[in-house]
Amino acid sequence: MGSITKDSDPRSGTGTAFADVDVAIIGAGISGINAAYRVQTELPDYSYTIIEARSAIGGTWDFFRYPGIRSDSDLHTFGFPWRPWTAQKSIADGASIRNYIRECAEAYGIDRKIQFHHRLVAADWSSENQQWTLSLDTDNGEKVLRAQFVILSTGYYDYKEPLKTTIPGIDNFKGQVVHPQFWPENLDFTGKKMVLVGSGATAVTLLPCLAEKASKVTMLQRSPSYILPLPSVDPSGELIRRFLPKWLALKVIRWKSLILPYLFYKFCCRFPSAARRILRSAVEKQLPKSIPHDPNFRPSYSPWEQRLCVCPDADFYKSLRNGTADIVTDKIKEVTATGIETESGKKLDADIIVTATGLKMQLAGGAVMSVDSKPVVPSEKFIWKGMMLQDVPNAAFVIGYTNASWTLGSDTTALHVCRLLKYMDKNDMASATPRVKEGTIMPSKPLLNLSSTYIEKAKEMLPRTSNVGPWKPRNNYLKDTWIASYGSLTTDMQFTKAVKKVN
Template sequence: MPTGKGTDVLDVLIVGAGISGVGAAYHLRTRCPGKKVAVFEALDSFGGTWKVHTYPGIRSDSDLYTFGYRDKPWTGPPIATADEILAYMGEFIEENDLGPLIHYNHKITKAAWSSEDKLWTVTYETPDGAHTVQTRFMWMCQGYYDLDKGYTPDWDGMDDFKGEIVHPQNWPDDIDLSGKKVLVIGSGATAATLVPNIADQCEHVTLLQRSPTYFVPGRNVNELADELRRLEIDEDWIHTIIRKKVLVDQHEFTQRAKDESESVKDELLAGVQAFLGEDFDMSHFTPHYRPWQQRIAFVPDGDIFQGIASGKASIVTDHIDRFVPEGIRLTSGDVLEADVIITATGFNLKFLGNIPFEVDGKPVAWNDQLTWRGMMIEDVPNMLFVFGYFRASWTLRVDLLGDFMVRLLKHMDEVGAVEVCPKVPAGVQAKERLSWMNPDDFNPGYLKRGEHLMPKRADHPEWQHTQDYWHEKDDLPEIDLGGDVFEYSDAQGHTIDTHKADAA
């Protein structure tokens, strides 16, 4: 890689080679072939979360027709394993010759913008030491959580437990669960995945949850896609048709979750009860919040419910009083005995990988600044970041922002700009600065724990991340790149009036 000031400068540095970074590289490689692009990945291979997580049964909780890339058909089951997703990404990298762009074991430790040079100077570490590289633009694609360590609460008495405590994000290769009593703490997609995938190994597995989660059980097939394949329809057509249908179905379901929350709640619970029987205590699967205030995970073939119905697994809803030598004592006074305790209790949120950023020597305090549409930050030049959707597949926004990035870079070339920065209008500056997400709309634990890391939003559609794919898919392509929100300047630091440039 180029190092040092004044050497071979990059046009765009993409940070991260997970689903976002690989998608970003594709957009620039295929649509801006004249740009000098590099991808820095801290791990030793691509994949991000799909590489890091190795616990039994690790799978997507979004369908792959929308979680997959827009320009590469998905031909497998809607819910896919980590290995299937990694294979798909590997094919995408090879088919589009993205490999030469990706540099592994490159961990960024600092990014500093110079208004004089109109460049980012990025410090990074590799196995052979520290280096720097300069780039005109940074595209941050690391995802939104800490891949080094998962979240485990600090419960009383954890040191007293005589068995093994494991977090799924740091799954040991040599763990042996055979014949053991296993206790899984959690209620989300990870817990629901783990329980049925280890039940046959254990003497018994118990799922302990503080509060329930909504699930959607169903067959891991897409019948329309299979029928179209039976009719020998081209896979590109199938991908487009199924992708559109899934998106329409998701949009309608999301809207119903707001407008008809009680009906949707009844439908979700009925789907679970169909596996567990009429006599099962459904309080274990009845959350205190309305559907879609937190993620709803799809459970392929209802596998966790089948495990509970068969007796291989059980579920307990209670609060933890403390760990004891033989397991966990609950606030009810009951003790759950265990040889192994798995804390499927979530992850730690990060923003932009917790990389320190500076603009002209001043540290950037993300939590003090407004986000523009959840992809740029006020007064931070030449930086775009990917943050996907909570209620739709993350990758949908990767493709939308890929379209925007390509358009923005071409527009800057056309008007002679080397710097672009979103500026908050006076009317928005006067508004109250609010938390990143409205907690009444979406309030998972990881977001509440990490809110202090995230940028602020305003009560204005442009100065927040709407989380609404169905609006953004039409709105983002229509953004006026010559609008007043963008401040452009040339290499000499002169402001460019893009209205005049467009007219010319």
């Protein structure tokens, strides 16, 4: 494809027309930087650019700035395999992750390929010209970019709008209402009474940080989550560092961090009752006598039907033991001028209410995609090998794992795309389009195998998977890496030959 672009006639009305870049990567977050590294390393003759709507590298880790933001995954697998995470803490704060991503991009010159303040508005594939036309909104007005292949590394959160939720009477509240997605930069909560509505990873992260300054923080949850205390610095990792050379220690730690959590995930799925008992035992050791395990820490679902929440060094439970934080499991009856009244009659006074009620999912950063001017509806499509939409040529969606670090899934996708492009170059192909063979029975399965509220509400917009061939969902990094490296590229894939300039 790199050679196809150079040899093509820009005046040609058919075949492969001139493109500005071979590959356009959308998003300069952790997935976009990883995709850029893979493209420039695996395909050195290819031209590429990164389109970033915001003004900085980092994606989610630059956008979200609420107190205590950190990873829920260990950085030895969340970090890049080509530039390992070397810090001691395996569960790191947002600022450290943001700096790490930026340093990695600068070290390999990837930062010079980024076009900031360029937001993808629409993308249309032309079968006649065998290329994408990307409509961009920039500070200097509208701009058009043509690309042979598009990698959508946009994550899956809507930055402009959080998940909508109904809180009865919220307009009655005379204090301040804050959503973590839009945390005020100068919010002073010192000495304030705060009610934190929610029980997911964001709420679990916020509570210990808020409790350091607030007079009291009450986490009000409709239903509890599993909250697993883990050391921020892995003792076994420190032992490995002590006895092995640094380069080898980092490899061993990474593999340990890959395998052990996956085995625990499989254990939870296979033996949910035993997993419940293990998690309950871990929590009960951390709780103060004033806070019972049931119903506050007894979810209605089995472990890993939703992601487990992690609290480094048991900071969440320390706040409960210190008395600076409390937890209430109840439903909201009504928000009053001075706080919240629950259905059981509890009255929670508040100066500030934090609505950590979830994030809204979004594909392609909200851009409208079309093929020959016909809109693409992702929910009507199956997804090929977890990365390419049925009937959509030369476009890959970077979607990570729900049961492991996001970066593992994004790297598998990037490697798979590079191998596909090499195959297309070798065989003079201009485009690759996933197709479901006529007559194939395709039972529909959800793309993401979790029952979390934000995923349930997004099912109508997400593409589907099946149990047939390359349409199966991805959930095993080792297996998926093997498929990306050696699996078939031609099964259920339609290729179009490139038409080159005739001298």
